[in-house]
Amino acid sequence: GVKKKLFPLLFGIIIxxxxxxxxxxxLNNNFYFTIDQGNDAVQVREIIxxxxxxxxGPETDISGLHAGSLWYYFIAIGYKLSDGNxxxxxxxxxxxxxxxxxxxxxxxxxxVSKLWGILIGTALCVxxxxxxxxxxxxNPFLLVPLSxxxxxxxxxxxxxxxxxxALAAIPIGLGFHVEIAGSMALxxxxxxxxxx
Numbered sequence: 001g002v003k004k005k006l007f008p009l010l011f012g013i014i015i016x017x018x019x020x021x022x023x024x025x026x027l028n029n030n031f032y033f034t035i036d037q038g039n040d041a042v043q044v045r046e047i048i049x050x051x052x053x054x055x056x057g058p059e060t061d062i063s064g065l066h067a068g069s070l071w072y073y074f075i076a077i078g079y080k081l082s083d084g085n086x087x088x089x090x091x092x093x094x095x096x097x098x099x100x101x102x103x104x105x106x107x108x109x110x111x112v113s114k115l116w117g118i119l120i121g122t123a124l125c126v127x128x129x130x131x132x133x134x135x136x137x138x139n140p141f142l143l144v145p146l147s148x149x150x151x152x153x154x155x156x157x158x159x160x161x162x163x164x165x166a167l168a169a170i171p172i173g174l175g176f177h178v179e180i181a182g183s184m185a186l187x188x189x190x191x192x193x194x195x196x
Contacts, residue, residue, distance in 0.1 A: 007114040014121045015102050021125070022094045022134045031090055032136035040137065041086060044076045048084075058139050060180050068177030071139045078137075089137035097134035100145040101125065107152055140179040143186075146171040150186055154193050165194060 025031075036058070046052040057067035075089040082088025101124050109117030124130045133141040153168035172190055175183030 004114075007109065007118065010118045011102070011105060011109075011121070014105065014118070014125050015098060018101050018125045019094065019098045022097065022131065023091070026087060026090055026094075026135075029087065031087070032138075033086055034136075036139075037086060037089070037137055040072065040075060040089070040139075041079070043072045044079045044089075045084075047072060047076050048080055057177055065180065067139065067180055070174065070177035071142070074142075075137055086137070090134075093137050093141060094134045096142070096145055097130070100148055101130070103145075103152075104148060111155075140182060142178040143175055143182045146175045146178070147186060150190065154190070157193070 040058070043054060047054060054069040054072055057069040057071050059066050075092060078088030078090070078092035079085070080088070082091070101121060104124060105117040105121035107117075108120050130144070133144045149171040150168055153164045153171070157164040157168060168190060172183060172186050175186055
C-alpha cells in the first residue's frame, strides 16, 4: 500500500497540479463570459456596490422560476477580492472544485485505502468532465461538490450515524440556490435513501 508519509506528498502534488491546470488556462481572461455570467455580474454589483439584499437567484428555463440567491453571494466573494474582475468568480469555482477533489481523495483514503484515494484523485485531476466544471463561473457546476457532500453524508447515515441524514439536507438546500432541476433529483435520491 501507499506508505503513510507518501500519501500526504502525493495528495499535495495532485492538489497543486489540479489548481494550476485549472488556473493557467484562465489567465489573460481566457474563459467563458456569456449572457449568464454577465447577468450574474450585474446582480453581484447590486450586492457589492449598492448594498442590495437579493432574494431571487438565476432564472431557470421556466420563465419566472428562479433559484435561490446564495449563488450570487458565493461568487460575490471572488468579485470582491478581485475588485470586480470576472476572473474572481471563476477563482472561487476553481477553489471549490480543487477542494472537492481533495475531499474525495481524503474520504476514499479513509474509507477504502490511501492507494485508492491517490488513484481516484489522479483520475479526477486529469478527467475532462471534472475539469470542465471549473472552466467558467456557471451556477449548475456547484451541483458537483454538493452531490459528493450528499453522498458522503448519506453513506455515513447508512453506517449508523443518524444525525448525518439531517445534515445531508444541507447540500440539497444549497442546491436549490444553484440549479433547481438537478436539486430535485438529489432530493428524490435523499428521500429514497431515507425510506430505505
